[in-house]
Amino acid sequence: MPTLVLLRHGRSTANTSGVLAGWTPGVNLDDHGRKQADAVAERLRPLPLAAIVSSPLDRCQQTLAPVWADRNVAPVIDDRFGECRYGDWTGRKLTELVKEPLWKVVQQHPSAAVFPGPEGEGLATTQSRAVAAVRDWNARVEASHGPDAIWLACSHGDVIKAVLADAYGMHLDLFQRIVVDPCSVSVIRYAETRPFVVRVNDVGGDLTGLLPPPKSAGNEGDVDASDAVVGGGTGAV
Incomplete structure (x- = not known):
């Protein structure tokens, strides 16, 4: 199954004013949030994104604007990735x-x-709809682009935390232990029998390690994609 990059929107005016924005229209990125969006677009540039999916809320679409500006993949709005x-x-x-x-x-x-x-x-309910959206898009992306495809969804803190909790096999009552900062990247690689949580709350550094390795690289090519590598494996090259 494909690799999902979960991107939280950049810092918004509601974040800095301490207001719970929810689905309030017209909540925009602040100056720092726009800089965060530009920076994460550069980090994501090496990744061939098969699909870009977004919450309908302005702060997510503004975060994605520099991400897809030079790509042939425009974001698709999916309300299931909207804020709680x-x-x-x-x-x-x-x-x-x-x-x-x-x-x-x-x-x-x-x-x-x-x-x-x-x-x-x-x-x-938020978790249920978001996880259903992830499974739906995973199936679509794999059908169109194959199991090594990478796709991105831009959403909100509580929504991303809920999806990560599901991937961890963690009860929702424990999801407050997960931190997802503005414009952070969290990554889940979905295999046939289990998801692998690859990154959480990643706010800097190279993302090229998410690219699929050559099939002939090392002995790990012989391991079923759903199996964890005993001993931890070689990591990204």
Whole structure:
């Protein structure tokens, strides 16, 4: 199965003002976030991205603008990669929300957390739709470009953490242990019987190690793609 690069959007004006943006329209990258987007585009340049998928929210699309500017692959919008729907919490200050009884549930028992209001969503629902989107796009990309293809999805912190928790085989109640910073890269390689978490919260450095190695490189070519290499393998060349 293909390799998925999960990219969190760059720093936004909501991040710096301490507001839970959710699906609020018009939340843009700040100056630092735009610099982050330019930098991550350079890091991603060596990777032949078979598909680029984006949350519909402005901050994700702005992050992707320099990524696809010189490619023939334009981003496809998929609402399933959109931010968790925080309902009545949307647009409120985090300093206010920390006083809400639900805050402790979100921190300690997130699988039971459902955000208030008619548009509120449970974090378990967020994870379910995001993981379903990943599996759907993995199948599409493999069918069109083969099992060694690399594709990218630009999304949000809680969404990416939920996908990583699923890949780790980790209960959602533990997903707050994962850190996903603005414009960080996390990478999951999906094989037939298990995913391999390759990188988490990577904010700098060379990404060419994600390119598939030549089939004849070393003895690892004889190992089934779904098997972990005993002893840890040789790593990226």
